[in-house]
Every structure is written in C-alpha cells, then in structure tokens.
Amino acid sequence: MSVPLPAETSTDDIGTRLKLVRQIFGLTQRELARRAGVTNGAISLIEQNRVSPSISSLKKILDGIPLTLADFFTLDFSPSDEVFFTAAELTEIAYQPEMSMRLVGRKAKGRALGMLRETYQPGADTGDTMLRHEGEECGIIVSGSLTVTVGVQERVLNPGDAYYFRSDIPHRFRNQGEEPCVLISANSPPTF
Amino acid sequence: MSVPLPAETSTDDIGTRLKLVRQIFGLTQRELARRAGVTNGAISLIEQNRVSPSISSLKKILDGIPLTLADFFTLDFSPSDEVFFTAAELTEIAYQPEMSMRLVGRKAKGRALGMLRETYQPGADTGDTMLRHEGEECGIIVSGSLTVTVGVQERVLNPGDAYYFRSDIPHRFRNQGEEPCVLISANSPPTF
DNA sequence: TCCTTGCGTTTAGTATTTTCAACAATTTAC
DNA sequence: GTAAATTGTTGAAAATACTAAACGCAAGGA
Structure with a gap:
C-alpha cells in the first residue's frame, strides 16, 4: 500500500477522480473491469482522460464499486487531514x-x-x-x-x-x- | 407554460431527467444546444434515451443551464407536493x-x-x-x-x-x- | 536465471454517439 | 387563411468511445 497523497480532484477531471476512487476501494483496473462488465482497457483510457466515458459506461463501472453517480460527483474523496x-x-x-x-x-x-x-x-x-x-x-x-x-x-x-x-x-x-x-x-x- | 406534472426521475433515466431540468429552466432544445455548443439533435436523442451521452457532452449541456454534474445527479427536481x-x-x-x-x-x-x-x-x-x-x-x-x-x-x-x-x-x-x-x-x- | 503472474498501457477494429441537414408538426404573424 | 418561424425528430456521415488482444514492465517463486 502506501499510496502518495492524492490532490483534490475537480469535477471535470473524471479520470483522476475515478482512479482515486478505485484506489481508495483497493481495486485494480482489471478487477473493477471484471465486476463492472467492461474491459480494463476502457478504464485505463478513462483514467488517463483520453476518452470521456458515456454515462452508461461510467454507471456500469461505478456499479462495480459500488457507488452511485450522485455520490461519484458529490463526494469529497480527498483524504481528510483529520484522520x-x-x-x-x-x-x-x-x-x-x-x-x-x-x-x-x-x-x-x-x-x-x-x-x-x-x-x-x-x-x-x-x-x-x-x-x-x-x-x-x-x-x-x-x-x-x-x-x-x-x-x-x-x-x-x-x-x-x-x-x-x-x-x-x-x-x-x-x-x-x-x-x-x-x-x-x-x-x-x-x-x- | 402549464406543463403536466412530471414523475420522479431515477438516476439512470438521464433522458427524462435532462428534459425535466431543461423545461424547468424554460429552455428549448435548440436554445440549450446553442448555449451549450452542441447540436439540438444530440439533445433530442439524449432526452429520448436513444443514446447515453458522454460525460463531456453532458457537462457541456449542463453548463448551458447552468448546472453542475453533481447537482444534476443529486438534486430532486420532482415538484414538491408542498409548493x-x-x-x-x-x-x-x-x-x-x-x-x-x-x-x-x-x-x-x-x-x-x-x-x-x-x-x-x-x-x-x-x-x-x-x-x-x-x-x-x-x-x-x-x-x-x-x-x-x-x-x-x-x-x-x-x-x-x-x-x-x-x-x-x-x-x-x-x-x-x-x-x-x-x-x-x-x-x-x-x-x- | 528463468518462468510465471499480475499490473497498467496501447493498438486496431467495432460499436456508439454526435453532427449536419432535412423533415413534419405546431405556433405566430400578417 | 397563408406564410413564416419555431419546435422536436430523423437519417447518413463524421467523430468518438469501447472491445479484444497484445505489449512492456515489475515482482515473486522455482
């Protein structure tokens, strides 16, 4: 473990946001892909912000965590200083x-x-x-x-x-x- | 005005949700498209749930309202009975x-x-x-x-x-x- | 050392979305 | 009433996202 502290993610940096969430829940791209029913390549591309996923894809992926779309866009995943x-x-x-x-x-x-x-x-x-x-x-x-x-x-x-x-x-x-x-x-x- | 009462929209019924929001803010598909920098056809297809928009498209569209992605997925737009x-x-x-x-x-x-x-x-x-x-x-x-x-x-x-x-x-x-x-x-x- | 395993990435092909332009239906203006 | 304008919808082409398979790399285990 011991992942470097991630910075705050803005709402439109979907890639970083997804990567952060995935890491927080301790999943690899492949494992998440398997649960979500998408390919690991897709997740890789999304996390690099090389594509902007469709809502349906993003929802499938988040279902594999699981996390709602609302939570995904709402929650502040940056680690609290007060942990x-x-x-x-x-x-x-x-x-x-x-x-x-x-x-x-x-x-x-x-x-x-x-x-x-x-x-x-x-x-x-x-x-x-x-x-x-x-x-x-x-x-x-x-x-x-x-x-x-x-x-x-x-x-x-x-x-x-x-x-x-x-x-x-x-x-x-x-x-x-x-x-x-x-x-x-x-x-x-x-x-x- | 005087739009029929819309039903509750689930998180995955993006089309209805977008249509409802658009109507609440009194915009036509074309007007919203113009503000958002997308075509009216795209909005039409999304509202009919015939396509699942990419995050980038949906964000552009919501920016034209304006509304954040988080608000879009979070807010309850169904009219309260207590208005x-x-x-x-x-x-x-x-x-x-x-x-x-x-x-x-x-x-x-x-x-x-x-x-x-x-x-x-x-x-x-x-x-x-x-x-x-x-x-x-x-x-x-x-x-x-x-x-x-x-x-x-x-x-x-x-x-x-x-x-x-x-x-x-x-x-x-x-x-x-x-x-x-x-x-x-x-x-x-x-x-x- | 070599082999295996598991990770994220990339590439080429397929599937999906978006645009552009035209359409029909309704409303507004004359 | 007719013409003009505005609305949402649709079809073919262009753009973009997704899949499947292979790649490079690093970490363990014989």
Missing part, C-alpha cells in the same frame, strides 16, 4: 490526577459513538477484503502497535495514537508487531 | 379571538425567514427571464390575485393562498388581474 492524531494531538477534556479523559479530534461534533476494548494478537489481520459499513469509526491504541489502512492511507499506530474515519471508506487492521495490541475503539451508530 | 397551499391548508398555530397566526406548510422546520409586504399593480410582471437565487422563498396573498410560476408549475393564487419553494428553482410573479395584489412574502436568507 490521524498523535498522542499529543488528543484533546484533554477532563483531567484528574488518577484519571485522564482525552478526546480524539478536537471536539465531539455531535457524534453518537459506541466504545469497545479490542485485543489483537501478533499476526491478527481483519483481512484484505477491506471492511466497509455505515457510520463512523474511531479508536486509540493502548498498548502494542497496529497497522491501520483507511482508503489510500496507511499508518502504523503506537500507544496513544488514534484514528477517526467514516466507515464506508474501506479499512483494515493488522497487528504486525510481536506483542498483543490493545486499543479502545468506538463506532457510530453502535453496532455491538 | 402550494390553499387558505384552508395553512396551519393555525396560535388562535385568539382578536388574532390568528396561520403557518404556511405545516411547521417552520428551522428555517430563518425575512418577511415583506409586496404590492403588484395590474399587469406587473417580474419578467420571463425567470428569477433565480439562493435560499428559500414563501408568500401569502392578502388581496387581489397573482399568477406564480415555479419551475414547471404555475398557479393563480387568490387571497389566503400561499406558496413555498427553493429560490434556485426559476420563478416568476405576474398580476394578470384587474386590481392591485397585496401579498406577504418571506425569504431566507433575508435579502432585504
């Missing part, structure tokens, strides 16, 4: 000598979150068919380290580090370290 | 013997509106280059009658009748009666 936070970037919201509440991402912007304590043994992996579901998702590493992939971004998170992202962006968790990893995670709407 | 209300359909929210407050459209759904008293002399007309601006707009007829056109819909409103619509849908007011028309109107965000 990752270092331990130092967490907001202390209630400090007492025996306890500390540190909030991920400045302020809880009216989000209703359920919270979990998870343990990943060394080698544990949610798999490379990346997870994807409704809602938002948030977590903080307690001990050990965890490799987290969110769309095109990937980071190894260490104790105190955290993540926050929309769950409909494909994501994956792996413990590539040698000790168990404990993290506190939260999701919305609460699924557990 | 027009008869006097009897207004919601009485605070009745006292000496005063009555009647609300247009069930409930104020968190909308911030500015309000005006307008008078249209007989023959007055906001013109057929239809008005279009951000925000929402609302009004109620006090005396006289007023012909109001909103997108594809047109109605002659009499005292007590009212309207409520999004201001980015083209609209027009005309007094085709023989006495002055007084109405109370409101808009958001307040522009006066």
Whole structure:
C-alpha cells in the first residue's frame, strides 16, 4: 500500500477522480473491469482522460464499486487531514490526577459513538477484503502497535495514537508487531 | 407554460431527467444546444434515451443551464407536493379571538425567514427571464390575485393562498388581474 | 536465471454517439 | 387563411468511445 497523497480532484477531471476512487476501494483496473462488465482497457483510457466515458459506461463501472453517480460527483474523496492524531494531538477534556479523559479530534461534533476494548494478537489481520459499513469509526491504541489502512492511507499506530474515519471508506487492521495490541475503539451508530 | 406534472426521475433515466431540468429552466432544445455548443439533435436523442451521452457532452449541456454534474445527479427536481397551499391548508398555530397566526406548510422546520409586504399593480410582471437565487422563498396573498410560476408549475393564487419553494428553482410573479395584489412574502436568507 | 503472474498501457477494429441537414408538426404573424 | 418561424425528430456521415488482444514492465517463486 502506501499510496502518495492524492490532490483534490475537480469535477471535470473524471479520470483522476475515478482512479482515486478505485484506489481508495483497493481495486485494480482489471478487477473493477471484471465486476463492472467492461474491459480494463476502457478504464485505463478513462483514467488517463483520453476518452470521456458515456454515462452508461461510467454507471456500469461505478456499479462495480459500488457507488452511485450522485455520490461519484458529490463526494469529497480527498483524504481528510483529520484522520490521524498523535498522542499529543488528543484533546484533554477532563483531567484528574488518577484519571485522564482525552478526546480524539478536537471536539465531539455531535457524534453518537459506541466504545469497545479490542485485543489483537501478533499476526491478527481483519483481512484484505477491506471492511466497509455505515457510520463512523474511531479508536486509540493502548498498548502494542497496529497497522491501520483507511482508503489510500496507511499508518502504523503506537500507544496513544488514534484514528477517526467514516466507515464506508474501506479499512483494515493488522497487528504486525510481536506483542498483543490493545486499543479502545468506538463506532457510530453502535453496532455491538 | 402549464406543463403536466412530471414523475420522479431515477438516476439512470438521464433522458427524462435532462428534459425535466431543461423545461424547468424554460429552455428549448435548440436554445440549450446553442448555449451549450452542441447540436439540438444530440439533445433530442439524449432526452429520448436513444443514446447515453458522454460525460463531456453532458457537462457541456449542463453548463448551458447552468448546472453542475453533481447537482444534476443529486438534486430532486420532482415538484414538491408542498409548493402550494390553499387558505384552508395553512396551519393555525396560535388562535385568539382578536388574532390568528396561520403557518404556511405545516411547521417552520428551522428555517430563518425575512418577511415583506409586496404590492403588484395590474399587469406587473417580474419578467420571463425567470428569477433565480439562493435560499428559500414563501408568500401569502392578502388581496387581489397573482399568477406564480415555479419551475414547471404555475398557479393563480387568490387571497389566503400561499406558496413555498427553493429560490434556485426559476420563478416568476405576474398580476394578470384587474386590481392591485397585496401579498406577504418571506425569504431566507433575508435579502432585504 | 528463468518462468510465471499480475499490473497498467496501447493498438486496431467495432460499436456508439454526435453532427449536419432535412423533415413534419405546431405556433405566430400578417 | 397563408406564410413564416419555431419546435422536436430523423437519417447518413463524421467523430468518438469501447472491445479484444497484445505489449512492456515489475515482482515473486522455482
């Protein structure tokens, strides 16, 4: 993984936009072509902006992701700056000598979150068919380290580090370290 | 005017969707073609769903309206049932013997509106280059009658009748009666 | 090293869309 | 009423998009 950070895509740069979306969902041109029922060559040409696809083709392709035309033109796929936070970037919201509440991402912007304590043994992996579901998702590493992939971004998170992202962006968790990893995670709407 | 009520358009019925949008903005195929720099034949074929336009063509066409691709696929152009209300359909929210407050459209759904008293002399007309601006707009007829056109819909409103619509849908007011028309109107965000 | 596999790209041919021009139907003007 | 103008539609030619197959390249595995 570890794709270079993509720039913002304008509405009329369909090629870059499609490529970005495809990469975010972890698909190759051939795999997407297979799902969509078009040829990989067509996708290649579109992504290079050497042709302007017909609506019917574009729709077929997006159906393979899947993504609606409206979402394709509406959504902002540029990675948010606020996906990752270092331990130092967490907001202390209630400090007492025996306890500390540190909030991920400045302020809880009216989000209703359920919270979990998870343990990943060394080698544990949610798999490379990346997870994807409704809602938002948030977590903080307690001990050990965890490799987290969110769309095109990937980071190894260490104790105190955290993540926050929309769950409909494909994501994956792996413990590539040698000790168990404990993290506190939260999701919305609460699924557990 | 007085176009038959169009049905809801699905995302993949591009033809009907384009036709509806074009009619809402009061353009002929030829006029839109001229603005967009395509031929009228192309628009005709697209509207009949006999071809699936390329993104570049569709974008050129929408630029002639103008409308973004995102808006085209996102916006719900089907006329809301809640555009027009008869006097009897207004919601009485605070009745006292000496005063009555009647609300247009069930409930104020968190909308911030500015309000005006307008008078249209007989023959007055906001013109057929239809008005279009951000925000929402609302009004109620006090005396006289007023012909109001909103997108594809047109109605002659009499005292007590009212309207409520999004201001980015083209609209027009005309007094085709023989006495002055007084109405109370409101808009958001307040522009006066 | 060699072979295999999988990636994005390219090319030539086919399929589709778009233009251009003419058409029929309706409206506007005289 | 007729003529002129305007509307949406259509057919053949030109332009463009899509397919199928091959290419070059890089990464693993014997």
